[in-house]
Amino acid sequence: MDTPGHEAFTAMRARGAKVTDIVIIVIAADDAVMPQTKEAINHAQAAGVPIVFAFTKVDKPGANPDRIREQLSAMNILVEDWGGKFQAQEISAKTGENVDLLLEKVLLEAEMLDLKADPKKRAVGSVIEAALDKGRGIVTTVLIQGGTLRVGDPILAGSHSGKVKALTNERGERVKEAGPSVPVQILGMAGAPTAGDKLYVLESESEARTVANKRLQLQREQGMRATKHITLDEIGRRLAIGNFKELNIIVKGDVDGSIEALSDSLLKLSTDEIQVNIIHKSVGAISESDVLLASASDAIIIGFQVRPTQNARKLAENEQIDVRLYSIIYDAIEEIKSAMEGMLAPKFEEKIVAEVEIRETFKISKVGTIAGCMVREGKINRNNDIRIIREGVVIHTGRLASLKRFKDDVKEVAQGYECGLNIDRFNDIQVGDIVEAYEQVEVKRKL
Structure with missing residues (x-):
């Protein structure tokens, strides 16, 4: 039984180890023992199944089976050539070299296990x-x-x-x-x-x-009982988080193993702020009943290697249901992850855009205190939020009431230029104060 190498297919590897009597772990001799290979070995050991190692691609330049033996020994697995109990065979899938010897080793394991089954009973x-x-x-x-x-x-x-x-x-x-x-x-x-x-x-x-x-x-009945109704504790948790969201997904695919792997991977994307719910998953084309379920539960439909029927497509358009079709598992996971990141409430970071030094102050009746300034750094904009800093201490935070160059109102003043400004509802400004202009920049959040 062969399984895809992608990490999403963990359940498939575990199942494979349970139904087999002997496991052949194939490792490329020109590569290394990969994380998924280690996982497959762990599944086989957990199921108590004997393992035979096949080091393939020995005909390739750069093949080094001894490096693989060394990496296995680091995992507490010693092959027979190195005095251990695990059988190993160097093979080439391309030329068929030593495949007969590998099969002999498998038959030897089978003989030792004394594997028997009754062919006469019901299957x-x-x-x-x-x-x-x-x-x-x-x-x-x-x-x-x-x-x-x-x-x-x-x-x-x-x-x-x-x-x-x-x-x-x-x-x-x-x-x-x-x-x-x-x-x-x-x-x-x-x-x-x-x-x-x-x-x-x-x-x-x-x-x-x-x-x-x-x-x-x-x-x-189990499904209905397992439906979680919201509790006061859950409401409290969601209020504490502030902006809790849910993403309901229906998964349809051509093969049950792929659906299982995709569903498990999507569920792992859940965070404290966004809960992913797989409300339905099954083999087959996307049908009208799937679209109706999506409409009732406000879900999106993911089709993996399948397409919607003609009626389902029309219904999805009428009901405005989002149907996404994929043929690569990575694409589906990445796109859902990006969509979830879009659902997260944006985070704002402060960016200092200008530093202005007050060089002179003028008191004007009915207007207040006007400051004659020099822009030391950056570019100050009329709409920026500002802070007044005196001897390193923030004494006021607010907004500009006006920004002028000579007698003209201007939108912005760049570094090295002089300007006049007065601050909305604040007149206690002194020579030597620093006006720091800043803006809130939206930062996209990651999961």
Whole structure:
């Protein structure tokens, strides 16, 4: 079982370690042990599954398998060549070099484990993936763990039932049955089960349907009970924060594993100020019911490798629902993150734009005190906020009442020029005071 290297696919790696009997960790000999590789090793160790290491790309210039062995030893993993208990094999995927030796090592591990399964009982398996195929409907990838699955068997997986219409192997060829340790794709499920669900063969289709309906009912009840109603404590917390916001998202995708990875990554974006809620996620095209749900719950819809149906598109336009379509998981996460940063209340920072020295003062009746000044630094604007600083101490904060060059009112005065100014509702200005002009600059906040 191969999983994408992206950090979002943690759950997929954990699931893979649970359903396998032996794990082959593939590491490129011209590279290093990556964080995701370490995570895969940790999952395999947590599941108590034996590990065989395959150092690939040994034919590439710059390949150094000993560096990989050294990095593994730093993680407390010693390979057999270095006196440890973990089997390792140098291979080349390009030329096929030593792949037979790797398989021999896997078979040796299998022999030591004494792996056995009964092929005669009703089939039991684990759902690896579920996807929606345009021509074939729901396609479920299953790893058979015991018994034999045959075409025509009534099946149950999670809260969905069905009847096996066709079985295809890993090469897309039709097969009549699948025994223990055989991966197959099943056609005939009524809905898309969740990756990780157990698959069972039951006596009849009606029995499978009854159990599926009961499970679906329980799932709905659980969902309703899990709906968090707002409490006084929560209201208090939101008031304390000041501007609490929520972002409701509906996730639709082509494959269950991708939906799970994307949903988990989006939920991790939640902060104290913005809560991300995944209100619905499922396999398949974006339908009218998804748009109606988005309309009712004020949500946005994210489609991963899927498109809205024609009716859903029209409805989304009428209801003004934001439907975003992606084919790369990083893009979806980045765009939602940017949108959330836009939802954050902006932060304002002070920027000092000018420093003006008062050189003379004139008292004029009905106007107040006028200051004759020199702009020492920057550029003072008529609309700037100002502070009066006397001997390093701020004695007044306010705004300008007027700004003049000679007798003319001006909008701004630059460095090195003289000007006259008077301060709104403040006349206690003295020669030697410094007028500091500043403005509030909006700074975009980051998550």
